[in-house]
Amino acid sequence: MALECTYASLSAVDQTDPEAVQALLQSCVRALLDPSLWEWAIFLTLVCAAIGALIGRSKGRWLAGFIWGAALGPIGWIVIAVAKREPRECPECGRKNSPDAKVCHNCGIHFAKYASQTTRSRLKSQDRSRGW
Ligand SMILES: [Zn+2]
Numbered sequence: 001m002a003l004e005c006t007y008a009s010l011s012a013v014d015q016t017d018p019e020a021v022q023a024l025l026q027s028c029v030r031a032l033l034d035p036s037l038w039e040w041a042i043f044l045t046l047v048c049a050a051i052g053a054l055i056g057r058s059k060g061r062w063l064a065g066f067i068w069g070a071a072l073g074p075i076g077w078i079v080i081a082v083a084k085r086e087p088r089e090c091p092e093c094g095r096k097n098s099p100d101a102k103v104c105h106n107c108g109i110h111f112a113k114y115a116s117q118t119t120r121s122r123l124k125s126q127d128r129s130r131g132w
Pocket residue numbers: 090091092093094095104105106107108109
């Protein structure tokens with residue numbers, strides 16, 4: 001008789017019979033090492049991580065969302081959903097500004113304008129402001 005690893009068979013096994021306990025243990029190990037179980041576990045972890053990354057992306061923290069989602073699933077989604085947004089780092093001076101800032105509080109550059117400029121046009125405007 002092939003034992004199945006279920007809660008009923010676990011509670012019904014005769015603990016004074018070593019062979020019965022051994023057979024049930026082997027059945028449970030087989031169930032835990034079943035590749036399809038692991039494929040599902042990995043698939044669900046990746047899905048949870050992807051959803052966490054999507055939630056985190058809206059806060060500029062997709063990697064934190066990915067890790068929280070992979071580690072804790074739906075609880076990790078809540079953690080990243082209530083987390084603070086990533087501060088906006090100035091590309092010119094490196095100072096961290098509030099996430100909604102449009103200009104740097106330290107050097108005053110306009111983030112959107114800065115991002116649309118090329119290095120060459122940035123240098124040109126610097127030259128102009130120096131009075132060439
Ligand atoms: Zn700055």
